[in-house]
Amino acid sequence: MVNDPALPGAPVLLDRDAAAALLRPAVEAGGGGLEEITPHHARYQQGRRLAVRYGVRTSWPDGRRTTETYAALIDVEDLPPGIAVLHDGAGTRIGVWAYPYDPFLPGLPAAAAPASVRRLLTELGAQDGPVRITPRVYRPTSRAVLAVTGVGGSCYLKVVRPDRAEALHALHETLSGHLPIPASYGCAGRQGIVVLEALRGEPLGAALSRGAPVPSPADLLDLLDRVADVPATDGQAAPPNDTFADHAATMARLLPSETSRATAIAAAAAGEWVPDRTVHGDFYEAQVLVE
Known part of the structure; x- marks a missing residue:
């Protein structure tokens, strides 16, 4: 659960029953009936915003039942135009939309x-x-x-x-x-x-989960070495230690019991950063395809 004073309505978006009560009017406005809701993904930016994606089991007047995708957003900034704006009963304004009508992704x-x-x-x-x-x-x-x-x-x-x-x-x-x-x-x-x-190929994580042959650690490190040899195209990134304190603060909001450990790790990792190569920045098992 998110404990963020800047986003007092965050618990509503992360609680299944509260989110169902919030989204029901939006689903009904679209002609359906909300039967069940499942939170699938949350994007939390500490002190700024929380966006949650839901799978909504929906019934229709013709007897069909489908799973629709909805999203809800709490933001310290003004909500974008063109979306439904609902209220949690405590003064928080919450933006809601159905996929694919994301106001931030007009395409x-x-x-x-x-x-x-x-x-x-x-x-x-x-x-x-x-x-x-x-x-x-x-x-x-x-x-x-x-x-x-x-x-x-x-x-x-x-x-x-x-x-x-x-x-x-x-x-x-x-x-x-x-x-x-x-x-x-x-x-x-x-x-x-x-x-x-x-x-072609399947994600490395999927191959690992079913016990299929996968590249060796040396092969993966070689791929990263190849990345390092490519000239950077979009300028120098901010040093990672610039964000360590923010990550620790986010962890404290999500898991208060781990605040001390997160703060200690951030402090231990801090230090002078001298960038000298291109890095991937998001290299993990879902980003690698194998066959």
């Missing part, structure tokens, strides 16, 4: 619609024809990834905030010539949609 509705995706891919030179879209990742307010299969093959759409799309496209264009990462086929910058190559 997501287009990326989730076969007709608009078909047009985008055709404009980029793909063979025209029907497409099938499968959502893969959705992080409310931040990003989404959708798999697309068409007559000419497969690709992925990565949807980010519009001000990040061109840089992401350029990064993939540059690095795909040096590293085994997806090439970028193009982007719709104003919408924040980047079209990426679909690489």
